Amino acid sequence: METDIKEVKTLYDLYRQLNVSGNLVQSSEVFTIHNLVDIGFKLPYRSQPFRPNYFSFLFVKNGVGAYTIDDQTFHAEPYSIYFTNPSNYRTFSWEKIEEVYLITFDEDFLRKYLREDVFDNFPFLLTETLSPKNATPSFYAKVEEIYLLMYREYHAGGANKYKIIGNLLSVLLFYIKEYFWEEYNPIYEGNRKSQIVKSFKQLLEKHYRDLTVGKIEVAYGVQDYAAAQGLHPSYFSSVIKSKTGKPIVHWIGEKTTSIAKSMLQNSQTSIKEITYRLGFSETAHFSNHFKKHTGISPTQYREHYQNGQPI
Incomplete structure (x- = not known):
């Protein structure tokens, strides 16, 4: 089975595999944010297995799909928030995409634009697998305001955009930690x-x-x-x-x-x-x-x- 797995490592590699225009990925820093509507998936879509080298957050305001990591499948549905880190093989599929924002970044970006002790503040970033979380509409609106600011900064191309995005990402992570994972300890989760x-x-x-x-x-x-x-x-x-x-x-x-x-x-x-x-x-x-x-x-x-x- 391993021989069928595509060793896609970067988001650029993944987009290239999907025949997506390279201008969706800005290469100066390992950070991206996109509405998946802009990717142009031909639905229904199912990816090849791959192993990424980046962290990702998925904010599903209106969409239906699924992510499979190793032998676990998680469903993405409206108002769900989904997190993965660099590690396991995975596939993803989409039945419906109307408004789904994907944020990706690597460890270098975290250290450069957040803090050296970023994993102390946000220990859930170290975990292998976290189930998607369903947010209340009010909380989703709160984080939506932040990630849309990040989206505008990313695509505006200002001189200090990554510094601004780094600060906004920190705020976003604190909100998510407080709402979902305040008591999370990666040592005690899983087998x-x-x-x-x-x-x-x-x-x-x-x-x-x-x-x-x-x-x-x-x-x-x-x-x-x-x-x-x-x-x-x-x-x-x-x-x-x-x-x-x-x-x-x-x-x-x-x-x-x-x-x-x-x-x-x-x-x-x-x-x-x-x-x-x-x-x-x-x-x-x-x-x-x-x-x-x-x-x-x-x-x-x-x-x-x-x-x-x-x-």
């Missing part, structure tokens, strides 16, 4: 394997935050993350791979790169200091890691960022 994944994600986040502020000096390896949950490294690694589709070393590598990008955007932090804080023994090792994951060196990344060039 045992889901708990292992969620505990790992939380520890990964905390560990790298401690690294960047100098609380600790040694980066964790697979054995360390396994030991934190009292698990054998082989079993722990197999759970992470089977539940998320990515080996644990990929999670660690991606987190290191994401944090490195955030630190490189601060011109006051030297590359040598970033090397030290992220647990690399030598600058050359850090540079090799960064280039392997991004295609450019840390110095080039910083230069592109400072000059406002696409990265």
